[in-house]
Amino acid sequence: MDFGSELEKAAGNQVRKGEALRLHTTFRIGGPADYFVTPENEERLAEVVALCRRLRIPFFILGNGSDLLCADEGYRGVAVNTTAFLNGVRTEGRRVIAGSGALLGNVAKEALAAGLAGFEFAAGIPGSVGGAMVMNAGAYGGEMSQVVEWVRVLTPEGQVKTVPVQEMDFAYRRSAVRSNGWIVLEACFVLCPGEPERIRERMEELAAKRREKQPLSFPSAGSTFKRPEGYYAARLIEEAGLKGTSVGGACVSEKHAGFVINRGDATAADVLALCRLIQKRVREYSGVDLEMEVETIGGVECHFPPI
Numbered sequence: 001m002d003f004g005s006e007l008e009k010a011a012g013n014q015v016r017k018g019e020a021l022r023l024h025t026t027f028r029i030g031g032p033a034d035y036f037v038t039p040e041n042e043e044r045l046a047e048v049v050a051l052c053r054r055l056r057i058p059f060f061i062l063g064n065g066s067d068l069l070c071a072d073e074g075y076r077g078v079a080v081n082t083t084a085f086l087n088g089v090r091t092e093g094r095r096v097i098a099g100s101g102a103l104l105g106n107v108a109k110e111a112l113a114a115g116l117a118g119f120e121f122a123a124g125i126p127g128s129v130g131g132a133m134v135m136n137a138g139a140y141g142g143e144m145s146q147v148v149e150w151v152r153v154l155t156p157e158g159q160v161k162t163v164p165v166q167e168m169d170f171a172y173r174r175s176a177v178r179s180n181g182w183i184v185l186e187a188c189f190v191l192c193p194g195e196p197e198r199i200r201e202r203m204e205e206l207a208a209k210r211r212e213k214q215p216l217s218f219p220s221a222g223s224t225f226k227r228p229e230g231y232y233a234a235r236l237i238e239e240a241g242l243k244g245t246s247v248g249g250a251c252v253s254e255k256h257a258g259f260v261i262n263r264g265d266a267t268a269a270d271v272l273a274l275c276r277l278i279q280k281r282v283r284e285y286s287g288v289d290l291e292m293e294v295e296t297i298g299g300v301e302c303h304f305p306p307i
């Protein structure tokens with residue numbers, strides 16, 4: 001049996017060959033993945049991962065693709081997508097339990113429907129539960145570490161284990177998921193009873209703030225750089241005079257300097273070259289090193305632009 005057929009058997013459904021990753025990232029950038037699979041359930045996901053590990057085929061987990069810069073050349077391996085099937089959300093008393101592929105917006109909707117408060121901060125983050133556990137996603141004073149009770153993960157050895165929040169090592173934009181090579185299967189959020197009207201108002205208020213401050217009409221991956229201790233990346237970029245600076249189709253947003261946007265025809269190489277330019281200019285101007293928040297997939301080549 002060839003690898004594609006083995007993969008199909010493990011995933012429980014069709015494998016797409018050469019699927020463009022740009023279709024699955026909010027940046028709308030990224031060439032073809034050799035294989036693209038959407039495992040039907042957790043067991044299938046575990047089988048796909050075990051197969052890739054056994055045959056030493058590279059793979060990565062693709063949530064909602066809202067924090068990724070995928071190479072123009074694509075990915076030589078298997079993109080394992082969670083959002084198609086592993087996206088169930090259920091409520092048990094004060095707890096909302098969600099599959100790794102559930103979108104945070106849908107978790108927020110479920111919390112609202114159950115009259116549970118505390119998840120409003122995450123309603124507008126366009127990621128999946130799995131991606132949010134990796135990044136300890138947060139906004140407007142809230143972050144995952146404040147609402148998670150436990151996370152169920154698949155270990156590199158193929159064991160399923162439930163990790164209590166105390167062992168998640170949540171910190172600014174990181175957690176124990178990546179350092180341990182875990183794959184997130186499910187997370188449990190513990191929330192507080194609240195007034196549905198108040199919860200809805202708070203969500204709408206935060207959504208309005210996002211629309212006002214962020215360039216949501218352009219494809220992007222959100223904040224391109226992490227917040228350096230004691231500074232705001234967007235302010236440093238603006239102070240260095242970089243608003244509106246572009247390389248090819250990639251541009252520093254005029255609306256929010258912390259966002260690199262795709263004006264329509266940006267390549268991954270454009271974005272990365274612009275990021276290197278931003279890092280250089282900010283270092284020269286204020287002496288601060290900006291670290292990428294957006295993750296690169298597939299060996300993105302940087303052709304540094306002439307300055």
Ligand SMILES: Cc1cc2nc3c(=O)[nH]c(=O)nc-3n(C[C@H](O)[C@H](O)[C@H](O)COP(=O)(O)OP(=O)(O)OC[C@H]3O[C@@H](n4cnc5c(N)ncnc54)[C@H](O)[C@@H]3O)c2cc1C
Nearest residue numbers: 063064065066067127128130131132137138139184221222
């Ligand atoms: C317009 C916009 C606004 C944003 N605003 C915010 C914000 O306010 N706050 C914030 O924190 N972020 C924000 N982001 C960034 C992004 O939405 C978050 O980082 C989100 O948590 C990423 O989730 P994802 O499912 O899209 O992950 P992906 O981009 O698909 O993947 C990110 C990483 O997580 C890994 N991963 C995904 N699922 C799993 C899994 N099940 N198990 C193990 N690893 C997994 C991937 O392999 C990859 O390494 C924004 C992005 C955009 C485009």
